[in-house]
Ligand SMILES: Nc1ncnc2c1ncn2[C@@H]1O[C@H](COP(=O)(O)OP(=O)(O)OP(=O)(O)O)[C@@H](O)[C@H]1O
């Protein structure tokens with residue numbers, strides 16, 4: 409569904425990604441794990457066109473999306489939960505969710521998805537009229553995920569949803585990510601430092617080091633891999 | 644007491660105009676953190692357009708209110724086209740440049756437009772026809788407030804109420820706020836940020852044109868330079884209210900208008916500008932973010 413082929417990208421003169429190839433199949437959960445500064449966020453920024461490609465290509469449903477401006481991707485079925493959540497701080501929770509559905513015109517569908525989101529995260533329903541910036545970190549993450557779902561994406565990109573959250577909240581959020589994948593068939597590309605949680609819910613995984621993919625396998629086998637255990641699982 | 648009210652309404656009238664222009668500064672700043680120095684010139688161009696259009700319509704022998712109702716939209720459209728174009732040619736190419744570059748480009752635009760009107764029209768003051776029709780009801784309060792003051796205040800209030808509703812309730816209004824708060828995320832939810840920026844310039848220019856037409860009719864003369872002082876005053880109002888804040892610009896405009904009028908009315912008209920800028924200095928010392936602005940640290 410989403411395919412990166414030998415992607416090279418960077419900032420200004422500094423190269424960051426080196427021949428990165430990743431394939432995310434329809435209905436899969438794929439986790440990309442790596443340490444600080446490995447290039448995970450850059451990979452997502454390359455997908456949404458913020459960081460231009462030097463070479464290589466990115467395909468969505470077999471079509472190149474190289475050079476497609478980021479705001480057009482939503483219409484093509486790709487939504488993102490970015491690093492740091494980027495909640496609109498002075499919009500209310502309801503307005504943040506409405507912005508997630510910015511390009512949609514099917515009012516009934518939007519209302520259904522809003523109910524769905526409030527079912528997934530009941531706390532957001534209670535906080536509906538509160539400004540996004542005043543939510544707790546966990547609530548903001550829930551809101552960021554919900555906002556992305558409001559676009560009814562076929563592919564959901566998530567950048568470190570576990571960042572700064574308590575273990576209990578992390579488990580809850582990862583449970584919901586899995587649920588979205590199972591119940592709605594949404595394809596998930598998950599970028600994480602929390603390798604354990606990310607691989608536990610994934611089908612397959614990629615390991616990134618210094619801007620290059622160094623290992624890829626099924627998630628179950630990566631969890632057993634000695635190198636991965638040492639470097640990322642703290643065992 | 645009558646004198647007090649006379650001054651009060653004079654301040655309210657000035658303040659409404661400042662508010663209309665200040666909105667353009669504050670909205671543009673809110674979205675791209677640029678002080679659009681050419682904004683005062685948009686106001687001036689709005690007034691000049693109105694002068695030309697109303698002159699033509701007047702020659703056709705149309706009645707006053709018909710002239711106003713046809714002149715205002717033309718001035719608004721013309722000024723908006725200028726605002727839109729200025730952004731496209733002078734600011735958009737510098738979107739990723741250091742912040743000083745678009746600022747200098749803005750000052751250049753301002754000087755260019757002033758000189759363009761100076762050469763294309765005239766350096767002298769031109770009489771501006773009174774487009775605002777007399778209202779019988781108001782004229783009974785003769786001396787305290789005039790018909791044109793009432794029309795200006797009411798029009799400005801309606802326009803600002805419309806803007807507030809647009810920003811607050813429509814999806815495009817929300818998209819404008821979203822873009823101001825996080826352009827990156829706005830793009831990721833599918834908002835065309837370039838389009839939102841253009842729209843911001845168009846709305847700001849339209850408001851300035853309304854202000855320009857109203858005040859020119861009230862004062863009765865214009866020249867190529869009126870945008871400069873009005874621009875500085877309106878910018879002061881925007882900073883006073885808290886640059887980036889829409890209600891702040893409205894409030895800042897009124898506070899500035901009243902400050903000037905009361906200084907003129909009770910002290911001396913020589914001190915009008917002194918008081919206006921002294922107020923600005925005071926606010927900047929004691930409340931640097933402006934009356935309704937948020938301290939910079941809170942900005943996420
Ligand atoms: N805007 C930028 N300009 C220049 N270099 C950047 C920029 N953003 C990131 N980099 C560099 O690119 C490299 C990869 O950064 P990236 O943000 O992709 O890492 P990451 O894997 O997401 O790390 P983390 O887990 O800490 O978020 C780093 O060396 C970083 O310093």
Ligand SMILES: [Mg+2]
Pocket residue numbers: 448449450491567568
């Ligand atoms: Mg990152």
